[in-house]
Amino acid sequence: MTDLALEWFALYGLPVYFVMLAASALGIPMPVKLLMLVVGAFVQQGEMGFGMALTVGSLGAITGDQAGYFIGRKGGRPAINNITRRFGGVEMVKKAEDYAERWGLAAIFFSRWLVTPVGPWLNLLSGSTNFSWIKFTAVGVVGEVIWVLIYLLLGLYFSDRVEATADLLVNLSWVIVGLAAVMFLGWKIREFLRNSSTENAPEPSR
Amino acid sequence: MFLRRIRSFKLWQWAVCAAFVLSIAFTAYYSYRTYKRAEFWREHRDQPIAEWMRVGFVANSYKVPLPELNKAIGLPPEARDRRPLGTIAEDQGRPFDELKKELEKTISDFRQGTIPPPGGEPR
Numbered sequence: 001m002t003d004l005a006l007e008w009f010a011l012y013g014l015p016v017y018f019v020m021l022a023a024s025a026l027g028i029p030m031p032v033k034l035l036m037l038v039v040g041a042f043v044q045q046g047e048m049g050f051g052m053a054l055t056v057g058s059l060g061a062i063t064g065d066q067a068g069y070f071i072g073r074k075g076g077r078p079a080i081n082n083i084t085r086r087f088g089g090v091e092m093v094k095k096a097e098d099y100a101e102r103w104g105l106a107a108i109f110f111s112r113w114l115v116t117p118v119g120p121w122l123n124l125l126s127g128s129t130n131f132s133w134i135k136f137t138a139v140g141v142v143g144e145v146i147w148v149l150i151y152l153l154l155g156l157y158f159s160d161r162v163e164a165t166a167d168l169l170v171n172l173s174w175v176i177v178g179l180a181a182v183m184f185l186g187w188k189i190r191e192f193l194r195n196s197s198t199e200n201a202p203e204p205s206r
Numbered sequence: 207m208f209l210r211r212i213r214s215f216k217l218w219q220w221a222v223c224a225a226f227v228l229s230i231a232f233t234a235y236y237s238y239r240t241y242k243r244a245e246f247w248r249e250h251r252d253q254p255i256a257e258w259m260r261v262g263f264v265a266n267s268y269k270v271p272l273p274e275l276n277k278a279i280g281l282p283p284e285a286r287d288r289r290p291l292g293t294i295a296e297d298q299g300r301p302f303d304e305l306k307k308e309l310e311k312t313i314s315d316f317r318q319g320t321i322p323p324p325g326g327e328p329r
Binding site: 003004006007009010011038041042044045047159160161162163164167168171172174175178179181182185186188189192193196 | 219
């Protein structure tokens with residue numbers, strides 16, 4: 001799969017790069033990290049312009065994000081409404097939406113370039129929870145440009161070792177996902193402990 | 207006190223604790239894996255020649271002059287061929303492995319000094 005995708009890119013160039021980044025942002029598994037490093041290497045070898053590579057890559061990723069958001073909005077929202085109409089849980093959905101509104105911006109930003117494996121899920125979730133499209137797009141554009149820029153620069157710098165660099169970065173991105181999960185869950189457990197201590201404390205006024 | 211608080215956890219809170227432990231294990235596993243992969247790549251600096259690569263890409267990766275590689279696979283020395291190696295082999299009507307072997311031999315000759323570096327004496 002990886003070799004085939006790269007062969008298509010070597011043959012057809014930027015359109016393949018655009019489509020693969022868009023597909024990846026939609027959650028379809030694509031070797032995009034290696035691809036962006038290869039694009040960076042091609043830029044270093046003078047086969048492609050840096051500005052063009054950055055623009056096309058960012059546009060591809062943003063297009064995929066937008067598609068994910070609208071799939072969530074058109075498909076996810078009615079499904080949620082249907083479920084709450086039949087089984088209840090409106091309160092819970094409202095709580096989730098408030099949560100998304102409060103933390104969504106930071107989550108979307110970091111999922112674009114740092115905790116990338118969760119990006120496609122957040123696109124769908126943002127759409128289905130009716131998260132503000134303007135905010136989603138503004139933060140998404142900045143995040144995706146940063147992501148593509150980082151990988152292109154790494155490709156430029158490590159142009160003779162793209163495969164090794166991609167391999168290490170893929171593994172490292174899972175370490176970052178793991179660390180984010182550890183931090184989030186650790187924080188939740190701390191909250192549980194705090195709440196249980198206030199619940200256990202004697203309350204003379206009750 | 208601490209134990210009493212933990213004992214009062216509900217089932218779903220225990221599930222969060224289990225997920226916490228699992229994510230620590232997950233992070234530890236991928237950290238170890240990243241370290242092992244870094245060790246592997248430190249000893250295998252060359253990336254294997256693949257069908258998707260262009261001749262210029264191989265020249266850059268292996269630090270071999272492009273004209274030498276071009277000559278090895280029957281292309282004009284100064285050509286900047288943008289076709290992937292797989293397509294070049296196909297256009298030349300031969301298997302990719304044959305072309306790959308020719309490139310590898312040229313790279314090995316260049317590294318051993320049989321082929322002089324551009325503008326210099328053999329090493």
